Every structure is written in structure tokens, then in C-alpha cells.
Amino acid sequence: METGKLLHGSARLIFDSVDGVANIVEGMYRNIAATPLPFGRAPVGPAPGIAGLVHAVVRGINGGVRGASELALAPLTQYLDRYYPPGPHRAAVVAALNGVCGDHLARTQNPLAIPMSLRLLLDPIDGSESSESDTAPSMINNLFDSRRESVEIYPRNAVQGDPRFKASRRLLILAHGLCMNELEWTAQQRNHGLAIAESGGCTPVFLRYNSGRHISENGKAFAHQISGLVAAWPEPVESITIIGFSMGGLITRSALHMANDENLPWLNKVDKVAYVGTPHHGSSLERGGYWLQRSATFSPYTEPLSALGRIRSDGITDLRHGNVLDADWQNHDEHEDNADYRQLAPLPDAIEHYAIAATLSKQPAASMEKLRSDGLVHPCSGLGKHRLAEKQLNFAEANTHILYDVGHLAMLGDERVTAQLQHWLVG
Known part of the structure; x- marks a missing residue:
């Protein structure tokens, strides 16, 4: 920015x-x-x-x-x-701010609000390690590799004539999680998208979006971004594979649902979708945030402090149950009402769907319910399992995988995730 x-x-x-x-x-x-x-x-x-x-x-x-x-x-x-x-360090801070209050930034037309775009990660022409001169904390350096440059490909084509851009007929689109941006797909010198694109012969395209907006609003915009990208792509697109991390998986599901409702042609080109650490049925952390906010309203002395809880963005409150459709959140105040209003949103047919979940437990338990979460998402939620049969997402057993002794964000730099995605998506 x-x-x-x-x-x-x-x-x-x-x-x-x-x-x-x-x-x-x-x-x-x-x-x-x-x-x-x-x-x-x-x-x-x-x-x-x-x-x-x-x-x-x-x-x-x-x-x-x-x-x-x-x-x-x-x-x-x-x-x-x-x-x-x-530079990339500034972009990480702005992305985090958008996750926390991006809905407010968008409503007030604040310049900090991130507009949605589809981007490429290209090596700098001069070979330098970063365009940013300041020194960032080592923790931030571990989140992403600043040696690559993020360049917008849609809606503004900023790479036309750039010799670094190679367009194939197969697209791999990646959607990041809450409070993140496309650079943070690279963690611990590993980028799942770039690795899979190299072995699979496809072009990786990274979504950047304001993660504080409602998931369904981002899903609609994502669906139309893909339409525009396919129409503007210099080669005829033969296939589209999508990987969504955390919230990015929910936005992907929302976009697929929108594409089906509007008969968008690109949906017929999608062959595989992988969800990594996606809270299909919500995150316990946001449910805790709701009860913390509600507890402040029990006394008029502390009731004004509940406004601090309302700072949680629309995107964050959507994570309580895993909302993907407008009807999941419209007509009720998510800050006041804790009920699950989600409509049924099954995984689209004719697409192979895969899910990777993680747990902090070091070994398997007697049942999946007894496993610990990855710090943000429980394996049951990550694999789309629900106590109500109609809300089960029904991933094929061979298309699911659980990683043990790993946290949520650590999945981005885990070589086991790369290997599993390559096995599923590349073969």
C-alpha cells in the first residue's frame, strides 16, 4: 500500500x-x-x-x-x-488491520481498505531480496519470503510484456486466510502454491482481499474476479484448481456457490479444490469472543465496554459458525444473537474436494471429537463433520488428512502439507 x-x-x-x-x-x-x-x-x-x-x-x-x-x-x-x-512488512500490517476492522474501513471508504485483486508472485528483476529498506522483526520475516514481488494481474494487468510472466492453460488459484495477504503463503521458505505449480505445470495466481468483510461478500467478488481473469487470460484456460487456507476455504466455497447460482462458465473448468485448515463449521476462538463481549452487557456499569467486542469485523463473526452465504448472517445481529442460521451449502458436484485439518494432539485419539484443535480450528470442523447429518460436507475419506502436533499457522510452512497437496492435486 x-x-x-x-x-x-x-x-x-x-x-x-x-x-x-x-x-x-x-x-x-x-x-x-x-x-x-x-x-x-x-x-x-x-x-x-x-x-x-x-x-x-x-x-x-x-x-x-x-x-x-x-x-x-x-x-x-x-x-x-x-x-x-x-514493502512487504507494511503490507502484512495493513492486512492484519483489515482482518480486524476491514468492514469499518470499507464502509467509511478508508484508504486502508484492501481492494480485491488477483496477483502473481514474481522474482525481482534486479535480484534484490526486498524492496523494503527497514528491518522487520524476525517473526514477521518467518511469515513470508519478501524476495518475491506481488504484481496485480486482475483487474489491472500490470504484467503485460513482462518476460517473467509465463501463462499456461492451467490455473492454480490460492486464497489466503484472515488478517493475511498473498505474500504470507510463503512461510519458512516454503510456498505450497509455487511448489505445486512447478510440479504440475500450472500458473499460480494469488487472491488478495479485505478479510474483515463478510465471507459471502468476498465470495461474490471472488467469483466475478475469476470470471474476469479467465476472460482476460492470454491463453485459453483448460482447468482451474483452487486452494483455500483457513477463511480462504470458506470464501472459495462461497464463490463456488455463487458461480453455480449465476451459471458462471468458469465453474465448469474447476477440477479440484483443496481446503487447508478451513473452519467449515466455525472456530471456537470466535465463539469465545462472542461470549466475552456478551458478558460485558450483564451490568449497565460495563455495558459500554461491549462496544470493544463489536470491533470484531464481519469476517471474524462469520467464523463463529462458518457462514458462506448472505442468508447465513442477514436479518439478525451476529453480535447479539449466537444462533446458527446457516443454510445448507453442500460441496458442488463434478469437482474433487480435499481437506487437510491439523491438531495439537501428538497422536490419534479414540474418536476425532477427542482431538485438540490446531489452536483455531478443530479437526471435525476442518474436515466438514457435523452432528447433524444434513450439515455434513461428506468429503471422501481418501480426500481427507489430519496432521498431528502442528498449529494452525504452522501448516503454511509444513512440508507434509506440500506433499499431501502434491499427491492429490498433481498425482
Whole structure:
């Protein structure tokens, strides 16, 4: 992301945060002043007396400074972009921010909101290791290999005439997970997509998206992105294989469902889809987040703090049950209602579907239910198993695999994942 957009968007988000904090503090003062007991109905409206006036003044000053900053930052944008070019470490931070509050960024048209695009990872022409001059923490360096350059192929073709771009008739499309971007497919010097593309003779294309938006909204956009990509591809596309990691698997399922509903021609070219660590039936971590937020509403003294829980993006709340369709979340408030409203969304026929799940357990248990999760996704959810028969995804037994003694993010750098995907997708 360009430096000008980063600074402009960050300033907007800071001003939004000041307004939010002022509302929380005013709400707590109002409730404590009006409610003599720790339980009861929380009052509404501004805080009484001088407190209400002070918070109104704070919001007014914040709005004035916001407007002045917009005018001041506008002429600096091009200068900043020229002398402070973007790099992979910055992209990782912006991607994480989009996962946490990307729905808010999109609604407020904040420049930090990531637009969806399909991209290629190309080696730098000069052979340098990175376009970023600053030194990043070693933990971030382990997440992705910054030696490769991410170049947009659709909707803006930025590689036309680039000798590094080789278009085959077989596409391998990869969708990343929550709070991530396409560079983070490379972990511990390993990239499942690039390895499979090399052995399978296909072109790897990486999806970049705002993971804070609803999964179904991203799924629709993904479906139409693939349509545009196939139409603009310089070679006739013969086959499409898709790999989704974590949330990326749910977005892939959503896109397949949309393509089927709209009879998009590219769906007939999809031969195989692999889901790696995908919470098909939700993540226990988000269910815990819901109950933490709800616990703050039990007393009017702490009720304003529940706003902090609502910072969880639409994408994160979709992970509670594994929503993939609009109907799964529309017509109810996911921050207030914990019920599972998911409609049936079976895996499309005529496609081979594969699933890899992980567990922190070191060895098999008497039943899959007794296994530990991978830290985020339980193996039952990762393999599409559900106590209700109609919600089972029914992966073929030979098309499922469980990795033991490995965490969720560690799957990205695990050679066993590469080997299993190559066995299934390349043969």
C-alpha cells in the first residue's frame, strides 16, 4: 500500500477511534451516575451535566482536527509515495488491520481498505531480496519470503510484456486466510502454491482481499474476479484448481456457490479444490469472543465496554459458525444473537474436494471429537463433520488428512502439507 494512502487512512482510523473511546467513556459515566445497583436496564442518551458537555466538546474538536488533517495530508501523498515506497512488512500490517476492522474501513471508504485483486508472485528483476529498506522483526520475516514481488494481474494487468510472466492453460488459484495477504503463503521458505505449480505445470495466481468483510461478500467478488481473469487470460484456460487456507476455504466455497447460482462458465473448468485448515463449521476462538463481549452487557456499569467486542469485523463473526452465504448472517445481529442460521451449502458436484485439518494432539485419539484443535480450528470442523447429518460436507475419506502436533499457522510452512497437496492435486 502506498505511503500516502497509509498515512491518510491511519489518520482517519485514529479519529474514528477517538470518537469511539469518547462514546464508551461517556456511556460508562452516564450508566454509573444513573444506576444505583450493578444490575438493571442501562439508560440511553448523553451523560448528564458537565460530563455530557465535555464529551460533546471532545467530539467537536476531534471532528475539526479530522477535517484539517484531510486538507493537510492531500498534497503530501505523491511526495510520500515517491520517497517512501511500500514493502512487504507494511503490507502484512495493513492486512492484519483489515482482518480486524476491514468492514469499518470499507464502509467509511478508508484508504486502508484492501481492494480485491488477483496477483502473481514474481522474482525481482534486479535480484534484490526486498524492496523494503527497514528491518522487520524476525517473526514477521518467518511469515513470508519478501524476495518475491506481488504484481496485480486482475483487474489491472500490470504484467503485460513482462518476460517473467509465463501463462499456461492451467490455473492454480490460492486464497489466503484472515488478517493475511498473498505474500504470507510463503512461510519458512516454503510456498505450497509455487511448489505445486512447478510440479504440475500450472500458473499460480494469488487472491488478495479485505478479510474483515463478510465471507459471502468476498465470495461474490471472488467469483466475478475469476470470471474476469479467465476472460482476460492470454491463453485459453483448460482447468482451474483452487486452494483455500483457513477463511480462504470458506470464501472459495462461497464463490463456488455463487458461480453455480449465476451459471458462471468458469465453474465448469474447476477440477479440484483443496481446503487447508478451513473452519467449515466455525472456530471456537470466535465463539469465545462472542461470549466475552456478551458478558460485558450483564451490568449497565460495563455495558459500554461491549462496544470493544463489536470491533470484531464481519469476517471474524462469520467464523463463529462458518457462514458462506448472505442468508447465513442477514436479518439478525451476529453480535447479539449466537444462533446458527446457516443454510445448507453442500460441496458442488463434478469437482474433487480435499481437506487437510491439523491438531495439537501428538497422536490419534479414540474418536476425532477427542482431538485438540490446531489452536483455531478443530479437526471435525476442518474436515466438514457435523452432528447433524444434513450439515455434513461428506468429503471422501481418501480426500481427507489430519496432521498431528502442528498449529494452525504452522501448516503454511509444513512440508507434509506440500506433499499431501502434491499427491492429490498433481498425482
